[in-house]
Amino acid sequence: MISRHVKNVSAPLAGMVLAGVFACSVALASTDDPDPGGSGAATLSANHSGQSEEPAAAEEQDDAEDAPPVLPSDCKPEEAAELEYANGRIPDEDLCPLPQEDESLRADAAAAFYKLNAAYHEEFGEEMCVRSSYRGYEKQEELYESMPAGMAARPGNSKHGLGIAADLCGGVEDDESAEFAWLEDNAEEYGWIHPDWAYSNPYEPWHWEFDVGQDG
Numbered sequence: 348m349i350s351r352h353v354k355n356v357s358a359p360l361a362g363m364v365l366a367g368v369f370a371c372s373v374a375l376a377s378t379d380d381p382d383p384g385g386s387g388a389a390t391l392s393a394n395h396s397g398q399s400e401e402p403a404a405a406e407e408q409d410d411a412e413d414a415p416p417v418l419p420s421d422c423k424p425e426e427a428a429e430l431e432y433a434n435g436r437i438p439d440e441d442l443c444p445l446p447q448e449d450e451s452l453r454a455d456a457a458a459a460f461y462k463l464n465a466a467y468h469e470e471f472g473e474e475m476c477v478r479s480s481y482r483g484y485e486k487q488e489e490l491y492e493s494m495p496a497g498m499a500a501r502p503g504n505s506k507h508g509l510g511i512a513a514d515l516c517g518g519v520e521d522d523e524s525a526e527f528a529w530l531e532d533n534a535e536e537y538g539w540i541h542p543d544w545a546y547s548n549p550y551e552p553w554h555w556e557f558d559v560g561q562d563g
């Protein structure tokens with residue numbers, strides 16, 4: 348005899364519907380892992396043994412960069428004394444620039460100055476300081492009018508107007524300084540002198556001249 352066993356299939360459906368309400372929003376958790384994905388793995392092979400790219404000719408450090416400048420090649424010292432310009436009327440092309448910016452002299456005075464400047468540099472480790480050098484006529488007039496009497500030459504009489512005088516600074520303006528003393532001892536060897544008058548009348552320790560025999 349077979350007993351029929353009948354299950355009770357009446358499931359409680361109501362519970363299944365409610366379960367879905369809480370099932371959402373589980374997947375929203377983010378991650379900070381950048382996940383490199385292994386993309387850099389293939390680049391190591393480029394590092395081959397080629398070490399030959401070193402700068403082969405490393406520049407040699409010599410002392411040339413420290414050396415004072417030399418006379419520009421277009422200066423013509425051997426012709427300068429023959430050029431007879433009036434005081435304060437030397438044209439630019441017959442003036443020779445000094446290493447010091449905006450300063451210039453007659454070419455023979457400039458050539459001597461470059462040598463003196465180099466010797467000075469060797470002694471003091473720096474180039475000479477120049478406050479004033481060649482002065483055109485108008486500049487002489489301007490100075491004559493603005494300076495106290497006796498402190499500037501009458502226009503047309505200044506050695507600056509001949510391009511053979513320089514007013515120095517950097518210590519030379521003080522006749523007790525080592526720079527002044529050195530120039531007193533050495534300038535003449537390079538053709539530069541401190542004229543007698545400049546010791547007292549007026550007192551101008553800074554004023555130096557290229558020696559063209561003007562004192563003798």
Ligand SMILES: [Zn+2]
Nearest residue numbers: 512513514554
């Ligand atoms: Zn002067």
